[in-house]
Amino acid sequence: MSLAVLELNDQALLVHTEQGQCISEPGFAQLTSKGIQTGEVARSIAWRSPQSSFNQYWRQLNQLPLPSNQTWARHNADIAFAQIQQLLNATGAPGKLILSVPGSFSDEQMSLLTGLVDASSCQLHAVIDSALAAGLDCQNQTWIVELQLHQTVVSLIQPQNKGNQGSIDIVQQELIPDLGIMTIYNSVARHISNSLVTDYRYDPLHNSEGEQTIYDQIPTWLSTLAVKPEITIIIGSPKGELPLVLRKNEIEELVEGRLAKLTEILESAEKTDVVFTHSGTIIGRLASRFATARLLSADRGCQNCFSAQQEIALESEQLHRIRSLKTGLLLDEITINQTHQSSCATHLLHDNQAWSLSTAISIYLKNDQLSFKYGADKDATLALMISDSELGVLYQQSGNEVLLPKSSQPGGSIVIAGHKVKLIEVNNG
Numbered sequence: 001m002s003l004a005v006l007e008l009n010d011q012a013l014l015v016h017t018e019q020g021q022c023i024s025e026p027g028f029a030q031l032t033s034k035g036i037q038t039g040e041v042a043r044s045i046a047w048r049s050p051q052s053s054f055n056q057y058w059r060q061l062n063q064l065p066l067p068s069n070q071t072w073a074r075h076n077a078d079i080a081f082a083q084i085q086q087l088l089n090a091t092g093a094p095g096k097l098i099l100s101v102p103g104s105f106s107d108e109q110m111s112l113l114t115g116l117v118d119a120s121s122c123q124l125h126a127v128i129d130s131a132l133a134a135g136l137d138c139q140n141q142t143w144i145v146e147l148q149l150h151q152t153v154v155s156l157i158q159p160q161n162k163g164n165q166g167s168i169d170i171v172q173q174e175l176i177p178d179l180g181i182m183t184i185y186n187s188v189a190r191h192i193s194n195s196l197v198t199d200y201r202y203d204p205l206h207n208s209e210g211e212q213t214i215y216d217q218i219p220t221w222l223s224t225l226a227v228k229p230e231i232t233i234i235i236g237s238p239k240g241e242l243p244l245v246l247r248k249n250e251i252e253e254l255v256e257g258r259l260a261k262l263t264e265i266l267e268s269a270e271k272t273d274v275v276f277t278h279s280g281t282i283i284g285r286l287a288s289r290f291a292t293a294r295l296l297s298a299d300r301g302c303q304n305c306f307s308a309q310q311e312i313a314l315e316s317e318q319l320h321r322i323r324s325l326k327t328g329l330l331l332d333e334i335t336i337n338q339t340h341q342s343s344c345a346t347h348l349l350h351d352n353q354a355w356s357l358s359t360a361i362s363i364y365l366k367n368d369q370l371s372f373k374y375g376a377d378k379d380a381t382l383a384l385m386i387s388d389s390e391l392g393v394l395y396q397q398s399g400n401e402v403l404l405p406k407s408s409q410p411g412g413s414i415v416i417a418g419h420k421v422k423l424i425e426v427n428n429g
Contacts (some may be wrong), residue, residue, distance in 0.1 A: 001095030001124070003309065005302040007085065007130055008101050008113075010058035010183045011279045014092045017088045020092070020218065020403045023090045024298065024396045026113035027053045027149050029079045031070050036082040040397055054079055055182075059150050061109045061257045068116050080331035081116045088120055090399075096125040101321065102146050102153045103173045126316035129154035129323045132170055133301035134277050136308055136330070142273040143266050145293075147280035150180035154265050156272070159327075159389060169324040173271035174265050178257055184217050184282065192235075195244055202237050210237075223360060223376035223394065226249055248286070255286045263289065277301065278392060281371050297392040299404065316407040345410045345423035346387060348372070354426060357386040362396055365415065381416060390424070 007014040010027030025039030030051050046053040056074035064075055073079050097117060105113065110127070117124045131144040135157040138144075144155045156172035192214060203209030213236065224231050230247045259379040262283075266274055276284045284290050287332065305312065305389065308330055315322050315362045347354040355361050356370050361382035364371045376383045376394045382402055383395040391408040405412030409426040 002092075003096045003098065003125065003306070004088075004094035005098045005100055005133075005305045006084070006089060007133075008058065008099065008105075009146060009277075009279050010055075011147060012298070012303065013058075013083065013087060015091050016297065016299050017091050017094055017237070018306060020300075020401050021406050022299060022393070022402055022406070023087055024393070025083075027055055027058045027083070027226040028097065029057065030078070031073055031085065031278070033071065036072050036079060038079075038083040038086050040066060044216065045212070047215055048208050050208065055149060059104070060146070061105070062111060062413055063112065063413060067367065077112055077116065080113075080333065081119065084340050085117055085118060088122055093121045095123060096123050097122040097416045098297045098309070099299055100130040102370065103129050103155060103170070104148065104151060104153050104175055106395065114319070118295070123220070124319065126139070126312045127319065128305065128325075129155070129170055130277075130301055131157065131173070132168065132323060132325065134296055136168060136274065136325070136327070137272070138275070139167070140272070141269065142275055145262070145266075145274065145280045145283070147276070147283065149182055150177075152176040152179040152280075154262065155349075156269060164328045166327045166330075167324060167329055172269075174276050175259060176261050176265075179262060179280070181279070182187055184222075184255060185215060187258065188218050188251060189214050191250070191254055192233075192246070193246065196235060196242060200237070200239065200242050202235075202239060202242060204235055204237065208307055209240045210235075210241040212422060218376045220376055221246060222251065222282055222286065226282070226314050227359060252286050252288060255283065256289070257285055259283070259289075268425070274336065281392075283395075299393065342427070344408050345391070346386070346426050347424050349422040349424045350419075354424065356426075357384075357391075362395075363414075363421070365400055365419070368417075370416060370421070372395070382412075 004015055006019045012024045013022045016022045026043050028043035028046055030037040030042040056081040063077050063082055065074055069180055135142055135144045138157050138159055142157045144157055146153045154174045155170050157167045158171045160166055193203050198201050204214055225248045230245055232243055232245050235242045256370055274293040276293050277296050281295050284293050284295045310329055311325055313326055347356050359374055360376035360377060362373050362377040362383040365381040378395045381397050384393050386408060400417050403415040410423055412423045414421040
């Protein structure tokens with residue numbers, strides 16, 4: 001029976017199969033007369049159609065009636081179930097499922113969530129806290145930061161390395177309810193709006209089309225500013241195209257201004273490492289105070305679950321949310337595998353052309369052909385880069401089958417709708 005891991009961070013919900021298939025989509029939904037659309041399709045029209053747009057249903061997972069009568073959903077749980085079904089169906093409906101859930105889910109929400117999975121075609125194999133899953137290879141006391149769509153969970157992980165009696169535990173967990181990726185995007189959108197009003201007396205946020213255009217491009221702009229001191233963006237308007245310079249130092253100041261509570265939590269424990277899961281990458285890259293924090297790849301938590309599936313199974317004889325795991329020699333094995341991992345790929349190779357992975361690269365599938373462009377484009381079929389010797393997925397469109405290699409070593413391949421892209425190492429190139 002095939003096994004998959006479903007990670008429920010609504011900034012980028014992720015389902016990953018043992019075979020390497022990986023599907024991700026944001027926690028957005030559109031309720032239409034024909035049904036429930038979820039993921040990137042729903043996000044891409046969220047500001048154009050705000051009356052039928054929903055993006056709080058994971059944070060507020062419940063069975064309370066929706067504000068208005070809907071044909072296809074009675075409450076947030078119905079919307080969440082539709083998204084679970086879409087993700088599982090996109091990966092061929094795996095037989096067994098490990099749920100990886102943030103600590104922000106209450107016990108009542110967990111009970112509801114397990115019921116949703118039971119109603120699907122998958123057998124619920126185990127439930128693990130997503131911070132524990134992400135931090136299974138931590139060797140020191142470590143803060144794990146998980147940035148969701150509307151909130152952030154900060155978890156303190158404590159490993160106990162005692163040979164085959166080792167364990168790893170969540171010893172503290174804090175919720176920051178007003179820090180999510182949308183908090184950051186909203187601040188950037190207001191900054192752009194204020195700048196355009198000052199320079200051109202034009203506010204793009206006063207109409208739904210302008211809002212959608214701004215929010216569509218903010219992720220790409222922020223990813224670019226992570227590696228450039230400034231960029232010039234072009235905003236369409238009734239007055240024509242309006243150029244605006246976005247400066248990294250100004251955006252850093254906006255981001256830093258939102259991080260007081262996070263900083264307070266992270267500084268409350270001495271001699272503690274700080275790790276951002278992939279969802280918090282933008283903080284690690286734009287907030288200078290966290291420049292030395294480790295950033296995880298998008299699938300690190302899922303891969304750790306596969307590595308620890310035996311230990312997880314032993315802990316799940318009575319189904320519960322795993323917040324402490326007896327690791328035995330698992331931590332040593334993970335460390336050895338990482339230490340002795342062969343050299344990291346430096347380039348992608350396709351059609352005899354090499355593309356450097358030292359910066360973000362976007363791959364597009366059109367007319368059954370692949371094309372490549374440097375930069376992190378959220379509209380690409382797949383956008384990725386190498387960070388900390390790990391292949392990290394920045395964006396991935398739903399609807400296309402993507403198979404990722406199990407490591408970033410040369411010789412592996414990325415397969416996009418049957419098209420193979422090889423990972424290679426270029427020396428002195």
